[in-house]
Amino acid sequence: MSTLPVAPPVALDRARELVDPLLLTAVARLCPELQPPVQHHLGGGGKHVRAALALLSAEACGADVEVGLPGAVAIELVHNFSLLHDDVIDGDRERRHRPTVWAQFGVGAAIIAGDALAILALEVLLEEPSPHAALAALELARATQAMTAGQADDMAFEVRPIVSLEECLRMEERKTGALLSCAPALGAILAGAPPATVDALRDYGRHLGIAFQAVDDLLGIWGDPSVTGKPAGSDLRQHKKTLPVVAALAAADGMAGEFTALLRGRLSEREVATAARFVEGYGGRDTTMEVAERHLADALGALDRVPLVPSATEELADIANFVVGRDR
């Protein structure tokens, strides 16, 4: 993992420029009561990684960037739906340095606004006059379902004393990998690419998703609060069974009595720091970095499996390197 600050790939800016106007047009269709919470949430920005993957993937399959646009809009809508509901479930009051929707408008508004965005995503795809629209919608629905399963696992793991490394990886593959694998798959499907190409691009996104989540887990414990927008050690405070925690518990193998005690109840600043040192001491940080690097390599490898347009494929590789090395 690079520790140098890396400039975001231009593909992310382009995705924002192309997708944001369409995203705003799409949400303008929602009822007036939902506009304040939805606008507040979208006003927080976002990196548009998923949108960029959909657009670049369509181009990597030889299509014009416009072909991937409905997929890019739909995947961003689903991503934002998941953030709205996640914040309610996790009780997070801040995101991107601003109050979350439930904290500002109430739990009911956050639930309904999330529901509306999830359904709107499928409407956007199903309204597309493309022969591939229905297949794209099914791909998105299945990915959304997988993400939901990952969220359910994540929530269940918080109260379970023991979670295996395999269970944790599978949860993260679903929670984060589902949408990141769906995004490039949507671009390829809308471009009418053959199944082997759709599969390769889906695999690229799946591995990228696992690597992305591993980095997110590192930031959830050791990230700079001024950059992440979350309090230091927030995942430890919430007793999240993230990859570093699960890896450390597995390595400690029975010697973790004091630490598992820290995985319950309300933690002081000092206890959060102690827990972070434990996780690092038992190799949780190193193991997680290895997971991120291995899946980054697998993501890049998937791009070599099928013939793709070189320029767009290079940009897909740039995004993978940026996302995994990101210094936020």
Added chain:
Amino acid sequence: MSTLPVAPPVALDRARELVDPLLLTAVARLCPELQPPVQHHLGGGGKHVRAALALLSAEACGADVEVGLPGAVAIELVHNFSLLHDDVIDGDRERRHRPTVWAQFGVGAAIIAGDALAILALEVLLEEPSPHAALAALELARATQAMTAGQADDMAFEVRPIVSLEECLRMEERKTGALLSCAPALGAILAGAPPATVDALRDYGRHLGIAFQAVDDLLGIWGDPSVTGKPAGSDLRQHKKTLPVVAALAAADGMAGEFTALLRGRLSEREVATAARFVEGYGGRDTTMEVAERHLADALGALDRVPLVPSATEELADIANFVVGRDR
């Protein structure tokens, strides 16, 4: 409105027998963590009105009952999704005489279980090897979106001092009418019926939905708690701007000072009874019964607009009469 107890149409039992096994097969695909909340919720039963409308509508269009089945399963999944989220939003701890999912398993579980059911509904339709699957999925997505808008209105109305009768009717048309109009439309679409037939059956369901909600509003104030499963006057306690309340406020026209005071804060038993008498005294009960009867007549009229198979059409009429006259 009939005050005689009416036997439920056999079409509801048939819908339960045909749809429940498929519903259980569909939800079995959801992840293990979601099984307890979902099974608990589905275990509460339900009248299967929407499922019956989808099945009968396919038959009214000349198709076998099997053709309507994916639509029946999908519409029940969306209906149950809406109940799970509604109970969280309204803070209702009981449904069908049992604890609601959030009360039993927590808010997070209820939100995610609802999300999973909504997406599963679209998966069920999009996986169907029918040439009409994509159109059916779009119909369902739009209805779900309209229902969401109705819920957002409903929530906003609780804290608004004045709601017009038109606004209230439009809200109820969306909140309840959206799924009740979608159900027969799905049956017709899956049967490959021409657009005019789909429109007539959608209209039947739309009017039925408004009539259904009007009756529900009457029961929410004057319903027998042992039958409705909700406390007496529960809609008044929750300050719901339902049709009887809005109609009474409009009729009182400035003479409602004492009553509007009752629409705020926590109400005692006695205050609930006073409020109910006010609503009745200013014609809120009569106006709502008239709305129910008028829209029941419109629903039945829509069935005469296009040629349909008589036996199934008669059963659609039976369901409408039962639902609006229901004594629950």
